[in-house]
Amino acid sequence: MRRSTLPGFSLTxxxxxxxxxxxxxxxxxxxxxxxxxxxxxxxxxxxxxRRTLNALKISFGLSFxxxxxxxxxxxxxxxxxxxxxxAGRRLFDAIVDIPFALPTAVAGIALSSLFAQxxxxxxxxxxLGIKVAFTPTGIFVAMIFIGIPFVVRTVQPVLIDLxxxxxxxxxxxxxxxxxxxxxxxxxxxxxxxLTGFALAFARAIGEYGSVIFIAGxxxxxxxxxxxxxxxxxxxxxxxxxxxxxxxxxxxxFAMLFVINLIQAWSRRRYGYGG
Amino acid sequence: xxxxxxxxxxxxxxxxxRSAVTERHATRVALTVIxxxxxxxxxxxxxxxxxxxxxxxxxxxxxxxxxxxDAVAAIxxxxxxxxxxxxxxxxxxxxxxxxxxxxEFKGKAFLTTLIDLPFSVSPVISGLVYVLLFGxxxxxxxxxxxxxIQILFAVPGIVLATIFVxxxxxxxxxxxxxxxQGTADEEAALSLGASGWQAFMRVTLPNVKWxxxxxxxxxxxxxxxxxxxxxxxxxxxxxxxxxMPLQVEILYNEYNFAGAFAVASLLALLALVTLxxxxxxxxxxxxxxxxxTGH
Numbered sequence: 001m002r003r004s005t006l007p008g009f010s011l012t013x014x015x016x017x018x019x020x021x022x023x024x025x026x027x028x029x030x031x032x033x034x035x036x037x038x039x040x041x042x043x044x045x046x047x048x049x050r051r052t053l054n055a056l057k058i059s060f061g062l063s064f065x066x067x068x069x070x071x072x073x074x075x076x077x078x079x080x081x082x083x084x085x086x087a088g089r090r091l092f093d094a095i096v097d098i099p100f101a102l103p104t105a106v107a108g109i110a111l112s113s114l115f116a117q118x119x120x121x122x123x124x125x126x127x128l129g130i131k132v133a134f135t136p137t138g139i140f141v142a143m144i145f146i147g148i149p150f151v152v153r154t155v156q157p158v159l160i161d162l163x164x165x166x167x168x169x170x171x172x173x174x175x176x177x178x179x180x181x182x183x184x185x186x187x188x189x190x191x192x193x194l195t196g197f198a199l200a201f202a203r204a205i206g207e208y209g210s211v212i213f214i215a216g217x218x219x220x221x222x223x224x225x226x227x228x229x230x231x232x233x234x235x236x237x238x239x240x241x242x243x244x245x246x247x248x249x250x251x252x253f254a255m256l257f258v259i260n261l262i263q264a265w266s267r268r269r270y271g272y273g274g
Numbered sequence: 275x276x277x278x279x280x281x282x283x284x285x286x287x288x289x290x291x292r293s294a295v296t297e298r299h300a301t302r303v304a305l306t307v308i309x310x311x312x313x314x315x316x317x318x319x320x321x322x323x324x325x326x327x328x329x330x331x332x333x334x335x336x337x338x339x340x341x342x343x344d345a346v347a348a349i350x351x352x353x354x355x356x357x358x359x360x361x362x363x364x365x366x367x368x369x370x371x372x373x374x375x376x377x378e379f380k381g382k383a384f385l386t387t388l389i390d391l392p393f394s395v396s397p398v399i400s401g402l403v404y405v406l407l408f409g410x411x412x413x414x415x416x417x418x419x420x421x422x423i424q425i426l427f428a429v430p431g432i433v434l435a436t437i438f439v440x441x442x443x444x445x446x447x448x449x450x451x452x453x454x455q456g457t458a459d460e461e462a463a464l465s466l467g468a469s470g471w472q473a474f475m476r477v478t479l480p481n482v483k484w485x486x487x488x489x490x491x492x493x494x495x496x497x498x499x500x501x502x503x504x505x506x507x508x509x510x511x512x513x514x515x516x517x518m519p520l521q522v523e524i525l526y527n528e529y530n531f532a533g534a535f536a537v538a539s540l541l542a543l544l545a546l547v548t549l550x551x552x553x554x555x556x557x558x559x560x561x562x563x564x565x566x567t568g569h
Contacts, residue, residue, distance in 0.1 A: 006460055007470035012373040016385075019366045023437055024391055027403035034406050073312050080309035084302055092310060094553045098317045100492075101545035101552075103499025104397075105519040106538040109526050110320035113327060120319065145316055167295050177297055206396030209501035209519070213526065226398040230506060233402065238411055245399045252394045260387065 028249075035246045038239055046243040051219055052228065056247070059225040062136060063204035066143035070200045071193060073144075074151025081152075082159045096152045099145055104209025111142055112213040134216030139224060142211045147200030154196035158189055158272060191266030195259055202255045205248070324542045327535035339536035347513040348521035348537065354429070355504075355517060356497040359436040363493055367444025368486075372474070374445075375452035376460070386449065392441045400438045401506025404431055427509030432517065435503040440493045447489030451482050484559040488552065495548040499541055 035043065046052060080086075081093050099107065115122040115132040122133055132138050162185065170180040186193075208226040216222045223231075225248055232241040266272060296302070329336050339345060370389060374382060392400065408425040409415055418425060425431045459481065463473040479486070501519040508515040516524065518537055525534035 005464070006376050006457055006473075007464075008372060008474070009377050012369040013377075013379075015369040016366065016373050016389075019369075020388060023434070023441060024388070027407050027438070028391075028395075030407050030412075031399070031403050073309075076305055077309040077313065080306045083296065084306050086306055090553070090557075092313055094549055095313050095317050097549055097552065098321060098545070101495055101548045102321065103495075103501060103519050103538075103541045103545065105501040105522050106324060106499070106541050106545075107320055108501075109522060109531075109534055109538060110324050110327075113531070114319055114323050120323070121315070141316075145320070148316065164295065171295055180295075181297075202394060206394075206399070208396065208398050208505075213523075226396050226502065229396075229398050229402060233405065233506065236411075238406065238409070241402060242406065245396075245402050248396055249399060252396070256387070256391075256394045 031242060031245060031249065034238070034242045038243060042239065043243050043246075046240045047247055051223075052225075052240075052244055054220045055223050055225040055228040055244075058136065058139065058221075058223065059205050059248075060251075062140050062224075063143055063201050063207075066140055066147055066204050067197050067201035069144050070147040070151045071197045074148055074155065074196060074200075075189075075193065077148070078152050078155045078159055082156060096149050098149075099147075099210075100149050104146070104207070105213075107145060107210040108142065108213035111145060111210065112138070115141060115214060133214050134218075134222070136215075136222050138214035138216065139211050139222060142214050143204035143207060146207050146210050147204050150199040150203060151193070151196035154199060155189060155192045158192040159185075161272070162188065188270060191262055191270055191272070194262050195266075198255055198259045198262065202252060202259075205255075206252065321542060321546075324535055324538050327531060328539040330535075331532045335532060336536050336539075339533040340540070342533070344513045344516065345521060345533075345537055348516045348518045349540070351429070351432070351516065352498050352518045355432050355436050356494055358433050359440055359497045360490060360494050362437060363440055364444050364486075364490055366441070367448055367489060367493075370445040371448035371452050371482075372478070374449050376457050389445050390442050392438055397439055397500065397502025398506055400503040401435045404434050404438075404507050426507055427511065427515055429515070431507035432504050432515065435507045436497050436500055439500050439503050440497045443493035443496065444486070444489035447485050447492070448482055451485040452478070455481055484555055488555055491548055491551055495544060498544055 038046075077096065081089060081096075102110075112133055113119050115125070115138060117123065117126050117131070117133065119133070125132055130137070132141055166184060166188075167180055170184045171177075175183065206226060208224075208230075211224055212227055215224060215227070217227060225244060229241045229244050229248075232238075232244065297305070340349075374386060374389075405426060406412055407414060408418060408431065410419065425434070459477045460473045463477045464470070468476065498517075499519060500517075501523070504517055505520055505523070508517070508520055510516060510520060510524065512524070518541055522534050522538045522541070525531075525537065
């Protein structure tokens with residue numbers, strides 16, 4: 001230990017580990033232990049049942065699509081907020097955090113009534129023949145809402161810190177703006193973009209509150225995996241709820257691992273943590 | 275993308291040196307409009323509609339919906355849960371930040387990952403783990419029932435689920451901040467005869483106060499607004515175990531939209547106040563706050 005002159009290490013570390021174990025680690029371990037009460041065939045039967053597979057497919061597929069939209073739109077928003085000066089820029093910067101701050105249930109009912117057939121956005125879309133609320137498209141919209149700040153807040157500090165000399169050098173060497181942006185600036189944003197994408201993706205997979213009000217929740221069509229866990233729980237089918245939760249948790253942890261890898265790689269390659 | 279030349283520095287009005295490090299005027303306008311339109315439609319409209327819907331039946335109906343006994347009970351329960359969960363996570367966050375930021379030890383990165391773990395867990399699963407731990411089918415279930423201790427479908431379960439989901443907020447705000455500040459100030463205080471506790475209270479705490487306020491604010495907003503985790507453990511007993519977000523759900527599912535949006539408007543107001551204070555803190559004390567990603 002290098003910094004050992006300050007007191008309180010054992011006290012604070014003890015408190016941290018105790019609290020972490022009691023609140024997070026023991027309950028999560030309990031979930032995995034519960035899974036081992038199932039035989040492999042039971043577990044496999046639950047996880048590969050048509051309804052579970054459909055729910056997982058809907059959750060992962062739509063989350064991935066929404067995270068892609070967030071990646072593109074998030075980049076455009078960051079670019080405008082960081083590089084351009086316009087009236088109300090600070091206000092719009094603050095607005096980006098609305099999905100972090102607004103409780104998910106509130107976001108859920110708001111999006112639902114906005115995109116309902118007679119809603120402000122639902123009515124014009126219905127005239128175009130697009131139905132959003134109570135369809136998978138509604139889930140997609142809610143996931144876009146919830147994910148946008150992750151991309152913006154991850155990429156923003158990196159773009160702000162980007163050395164302007166690199167761009168000037170590229171320009172003075174004869175690169176046009178298009179080349180400078182796509183060959184010089186965007187490549188150095190890649191770790192941050194990947195991290196933002198992964199965070200938005202992970203959040204959308206687990207999201208519940210903002211999705212269920214707009215989803216319609218029709219089995220096989222618009223039923224997300226977290227909702228299926230709740231349904232199984234309400235049927236007192238703890239085995240099924242646990243099995244689905246374990247699969248989701250395993251995938252979440254794998255994503256967390258990938259995010260950490262991206263950040264470690266980025267620190268070595270680009271000198272920032274993504 | 276090799277052959278495109280549309281953004282070359284040929285603009286007649288703009289000097290070449292300027293256009294080399296920014297885009298054409300039309301491109302700038304187009305990107306700004308797309309960005310602002312997206313933010314306005316996807317993020318601002320939902321917030322606006324909450325308040326409009328809340329007042330559809332007039333101001334009288336709005337306040338009637340908020341003073342209805344079940345709504346009052348939900349507001350009180352939400353305040354109670356936050357009043358327990360936030361201070362506990364505040365103490366934990368301070369302890370964790372002190373241990374992680376002021377000392378070097380093996381496995382530090384792993385510990386930080388564990389602290390952030392709740393952000394990677396679906397809220398539904400955060401509730402489920404406590405159902406599995408304390409439910410009637412669990413190992414603890416029969417013992418708890420025999421001793422008359424009710425955790426699930428009661429306040430303790432709601433508090434536990436809330437602590438789980440708000441666990442990382444204070445710690446993750448403080449750790450980078452305290453790491454940046456190092457240990458020199460505290461060491462100076464100690465060498466001048468201060469006790470460890472005095473150094474913490476008089477030196478460390480004032481140094482991180484704005485970051486701490488920021489973390490507590492985010493923690494509180496999430497504690498009052500949590501839906502998924504609390505929904506799983508609460509049992510949805512009206513007037514008893516319904517927090518505000520759960521009350522919103524019940525009213526909405528009963529097609530009492532004005533009532534649902536009235537309760538929702540209080541939560542939206544909380545979100546707005548949180549954002550406002552956050553923006554002010556960032557504006558005034560931007561250097562004293564780390565640019566970490568919130569959740």
